[in-house]
Amino acid sequence: MHCLAAFEALARLGTVARAARELGVSRSALSHSIGLLEHRLQTGLILRYSPAVQLSSAGRTYYEAVHQFVRGIAEGLYELSESSRIPLRLSVSPGMSRLWLSGRLPAFRARHPRIDLSLTVTEGVADVLGHQTDVAIRYGGLAEPGTTSVGLWEETVAPVAAPALAADCAASDLARLVHGVPLLEHRAWAWRDWLARLGRDDLAPAAPVLAGRDLILVLEAAAAGQGVALAPMRLAAPYLKAGRLRRAHASVAPGKPYHAVTASRHLGRPAVSAFLHWLAREAAADAALGGNR
Structure with missing residues (x-):
């Protein structure tokens, strides 16, 4: 299990330093876990560790399965235990973050204290179909196949x-x-x-x-x-x-409309569902108060 956790974190975060920091282990311990996993699987998962991790084709395939497995365990435990926590990654533009969303996030954290928010502020279009983010707030644009869009205003x-x-x-x-x-x-x-x-x-x-x-x-x-x-x-x-x-x-x-976008397969995830429902309520309440005037 520790080998799977090490590989999932390394592949998701992209560098040894970030993965070791998230897991609370040394770099050498992380590398040892990856080596042990490759030995047990009898296949190479990592082509390069520096400057950024590059997965082999087998590594990319295996990561999809491991990522879903690790996330499923965390989310299942979240439903069963009142002390467990789950992460939620958001991607928004600088203007949306500073002028509208950030001031409202304390209310979400108070309502859902066991969901750990990670906010990426960027003008780029985040990939919600991969593993870059869970929910992206966008201005205009068309929803890609495989995604679900929730209109805000x-x-x-x-x-x-x-x-x-x-x-x-x-x-x-x-x-x-x-x-x-x-x-x-x-x-x-x-x-x-x-x-x-x-x-x-x-x-x-x-x-x-x-x-x-x-x-x-x-x-x-x-x-x-x-x-x-x-x-x-x-x-x-x-x-x-x-x-x-x-x-x-x-x-x-x-x-154009503002809308929140997520992969359709993620709609049943507790953190994604909670955030989308909260976000829609916040947008509706803001409109009722004349927030667009």
Whole structure:
């Protein structure tokens, strides 16, 4: 059993150091366990240990079975014992994490104290079909075959700016707005796409003075008076409520939906099911309070 646990952790985490740290053993003990497992199986599982672990074809096949076995034991024990714990890996964008999700996670931990959350913050699309993450929160995009998507809310997008600049822009028409002031944008909420959703393809916006991949960066630049940014209203709510940003124009265009995605085969797992139900309730409660205004 300790050999199986060592192999599962090593293959999942990708480095000897991380696997040894999770298991609380030395690197040499971990390597010894892998060697013992390969000897008993009479097949090589690891092609390379450094800088990152590379599995053989037999190792990849065996890992799928071992991973399900180890996870099943942990989740079965979670159902039987009130002292056992299970992990849940989440993947979200920086903006979603800091502006909406992180402040709500203490409530989830209080409700489910035996689920250990591991949060990965990335702009990339996490692989929910492999072993990269259990649940990913995404903006737009299509659910891949083999996945299940839980809708959270339909986003709305509008121009925002620091209070003084927003007051100057509020009465202007769209043409003056997109040509007369510095524009800021995140790649997910581009001015050209927003105008197209409004049916104003005829207005070619000026080049943004700042185009960022981090929504926080874009909103902070707008709050500092550097220009007008397009913002998803639900995520920009903390800035609007604090008075750091205000609506810079009355026009609002529909955005894409936010949704939580997981592998369909994981829906019956207790941690995944608990998190998806909690997340849907949080999104519905936020909408009821006018969180997208």
